[in-house]
Amino acid sequence: MTAIADDAVPALRLARFGEAIRRNPTILIGAVLLAGLVTIAVFAPWISGDPFRLSPVNRLRPPSERWWFGTDRFGRDVFALTIHGARVSLIVGLSVALISSAIGLAIGLVCGYFRWVDAVVMRVMDGLMAIPSILLAIALITLTRPGLGIVIVAIIIPEVPRVSRVVRSVALSIRSQPYIESAVAGGTRSGKLLVRHILPNTVAPLIVQGTYVCASAMLIEAGLSFLGAGVPPEIPSWGNIIAQGRTFFQIAPWSILIPGAFLAITVLAVNMLGDGLRDRLDPRLARRM
Amino acid sequence: MNNVLEIRDLATHFFTRDGVVRAVDGVSFDLASGETLGIVGESGCGKSVTALSILRLISPETGRIVSGSIRFDGRELTTLSDEEMRSIRGHQISMIFQEPMTSLNPVLTVGTQIAENIVRHRNLSWSAALDRAHEMLDLVKISDSRRRLDEYPHQLSGGMRQRVMIAIALSCNPRVLIADEPTTALDVTIQAQILGLMLELKEKLGTAIIMITHDLGVIAETTQRVVVMYAGHKVEEAPVEELFARAMHPYTRGLLRAIPRTDADAELAGRRRRLQEIPGIVPALTRPITGCPFAPRCAFVAARCRAERPPLEEPEAGHTVACWEMRRVLEAAA
Numbered sequence: 208m209t210a211i212a213d214d215a216v217p218a219l220r221l222a223r224f225g226e227a228i229r230r231n232p233t234i235l236i237g238a239v240l241l242a243g244l245v246t247i248a249v250f251a252p253w254i255s256g257d258p259f260r261l262s263p264v265n266r267l268r269p270p271s272e273r274w275w276f277g278t279d280r281f282g283r284d285v286f287a288l289t290i291h292g293a294r295v296s297l298i299v300g301l302s303v304a305l306i307s308s309a310i311g312l313a314i315g316l317v318c319g320y321f322r323w324v325d326a327v328v329m330r331v332m333d334g335l336m337a338i339p340s341i342l343l344a345i346a347l348i349t350l351t352r353p354g355l356g357i358v359i360v361a362i363i364i365p366e367v368p369r370v371s372r373v374v375r376s377v378a379l380s381i382r383s384q385p386y387i388e389s390a391v392a393g394g395t396r397s398g399k400l401l402v403r404h405i406l407p408n409t410v411a412p413l414i415v416q417g418t419y420v421c422a423s424a425m426l427i428e429a430g431l432s433f434l435g436a437g438v439p440p441e442i443p444s445w446g447n448i449i450a451q452g453r454t455f456f457q458i459a460p461w462s463i464l465i466p467g468a469f470l471a472i473t474v475l476a477v478n479m480l481g482d483g484l485r486d487r488l489d490p491r492l493a494r495r496m
Numbered sequence: 497m498n499n500v501l502e503i504r505d506l507a508t509h510f511f512t513r514d515g516v517v518r519a520v521d522g523v524s525f526d527l528a529s530g531e532t533l534g535i536v537g538e539s540g541c542g543k544s545v546t547a548l549s550i551l552r553l554i555s556p557e558t559g560r561i562v563s564g565s566i567r568f569d570g571r572e573l574t575t576l577s578d579e580e581m582r583s584i585r586g587h588q589i590s591m592i593f594q595e596p597m598t599s600l601n602p603v604l605t606v607g608t609q610i611a612e613n614i615v616r617h618r619n620l621s622w623s624a625a626l627d628r629a630h631e632m633l634d635l636v637k638i639s640d641s642r643r644r645l646d647e648y649p650h651q652l653s654g655g656m657r658q659r660v661m662i663a664i665a666l667s668c669n670p671r672v673l674i675a676d677e678p679t680t681a682l683d684v685t686i687q688a689q690i691l692g693l694m695l696e697l698k699e700k701l702g703t704a705i706i707m708i709t710h711d712l713g714v715i716a717e718t719t720q721r722v723v724v725m726y727a728g729h730k731v732e733e734a735p736v737e738e739l740f741a742r743a744m745h746p747y748t749r750g751l752l753r754a755i756p757r758t759d760a761d762a763e764l765a766g767r768r769r770r771l772q773e774i775p776g777i778v779p780a781l782t783r784p785i786t787g788c789p790f791a792p793r794c795a796f797v798a799a800r801c802r803a804e805r806p807p808l809e810e811p812e813a814g815h816t817v818a819c820w821e822m823r824r825v826l827e828a829a830a
Binding site: 322384385386387388389390391392393394395396403404407408410 | 551553557582583584585586587590591593594595598599600601602603604612613616617661664
């Protein structure tokens with residue numbers, strides 16, 4: 208009996224997964240695009256040549272069979288630069304999403320549950336949210352040496368309050384649910400209540416918020432690199448490729464348009480994944496579809 | 497009979513911007529072990545606050561127990577530490593809430609929610625607790641219980657969810673079960689099943705039950721003794737048959753007259769009267785009430801009722817009532 212039941216479970220799961228994809232193709236499209244980008248970024252050195260090889264003879268060549276995306280003003284291969292640039296964007300996007308979700312989750316849960324912490328901490332969060340992330344990053348980078356790490360930190364600081372607000376609002380509404388009162392009536396202590404009963408309810412909105420944070424982190428990184436306040440120019444990033452191509456935009460538009468298109472597609476893929484997950488994870492929306 | 501719970505002069509007040517709300521103001525009653533006691537009254541009369549006070553679940557931000565004593569098995573609950581109180585909640589005294597739809601956590605399986613209570617109070621391993629949870633689901637007569645353990649609350653019907661709530665509440669063999677309007681949100685057929693189940697389990701496990709309801713039908717079917725509350729006060733207490741036959745407080749009489757009758761007697765007598773309501777509403781509890789709290793709505797009101805609070809008297813053994821005019825009330829009924 209049990210053996211049959213156990214065998215049936217994976218097949219059932221697979222069927223349910225297929226059903227979910229069919230109903231909700233945005234998840235699939237977003238996930239496939241993102242998976243493709245991750246593959247490209249991981250295997251960048253094998254896919255393309257050295258992005259730093261200068262070849263002054265072949266400056267500003269348009270896209271051709273030899274240089275798929277053309278070359279820039281130093282004769283560097285834009286294809287190789289763009290592919291390597293994907294690494295920076297993805298690393299920044301993912302690490303900002305993960306770290307700010309984790310910190311925001313902890314702060315949001317505590318604020319949503321303990322009202323006396325809430326008043327103080329949320330005002331601090333409001334203060335942090337008021338700082339434009341680009342300005343904060345420029346300030347931080349002028350204080351330290353530019354690098355990927357400092358860019359990530361500079362983006363995380365203003366993103367944490369966004370995540371913690373979402374988690375806090377969920378925690379606040381869950382906290383007044385009868386099942387929480389019921390759990391208290393059963394003798395559950397606060398810590399356990401928070402982790403076991405409130406935390407799982409925040410997972411769905413947290414994942415969705417995380418994907419938006421990921422997309423916006425990529426955009427902010429590109430903006431910073433464009434302004435010269437982001438990753439140093441020796442690391443190719445979509446932002447600094449665009450910045451370097453800016454002066455030759457009229458005669459060599461490919462060195463701006465192609466990394467720009469990559470940036471747009473990546474952000475779109477992450478947002479599609481986030482939208483799809485929101486529809487999927489919110490039981491009220493999922494049922495309607 | 498030995499009392500498992502003795503409540504004396506319990507007063508729970510809430511401190512709001514509009515003033516002090518005396519939600520419960522000097523209520524006393526006993527609960528014998530294995531007994532079913534009903535607490536009945538309109539909305540806002542202090543039934544639920546009494547129940548929450550017993551478990552000390554009044555949120556300290558808004559209110560507190562200002563005086564009185566709650567003795568459980570000889571232990572004074574009002575002075576226990578939070579830690580000691582937590583070990584009693586869900587273990588020796590447990591509670592079922594009104595809303596079976598929202599009293600279970602939607603993101604945890606039924607099995608987890610039952611087992612959690614067992615692990616917390618019984619120190620069992622998780623797998624032993626799950627076995628016990630399985631047993632409990634069988635006990636509350638949920639079919640296909642093995643599969644139900646892994647299901648989420650939204651996969652269960654309202655009646656089944658209330659059965660799960662009962663399973664959680666009884667999983668540690670509590671001495672006292674407080675049921676706060678356990679069947680209000682259910683339709684009548686399911687209501688009858690759930691009440692039947694509660695009584696059956698009470699016999700099996702020897703748990704005393706406090707049944708809080710505004711439904712006198714539920715009281716008649718399930719309880720042995722009834723406390724009638726009005727505006728935070730106990731106005732009458734009697735064994736259930738006695739109360740239905742010879743209610744002495746005008747408020748209790750009013751409640752009884754507000755029940756629709758469908759029996760043959762009424763039909764034959766040709767007096768299918770309009771239901772009688774009690775005029776007026778429950779008084780605001782923010783101002784101290786002089787005299788009888790029911791006086792403004794009472795048909796038997798006399799000058800004394802407005803001036804002096806009637807004391808609880810015991811005109812018959814086991815039947816207490818707080819009314820100056822109880823003689824007239826009884827004569828009028830005869």
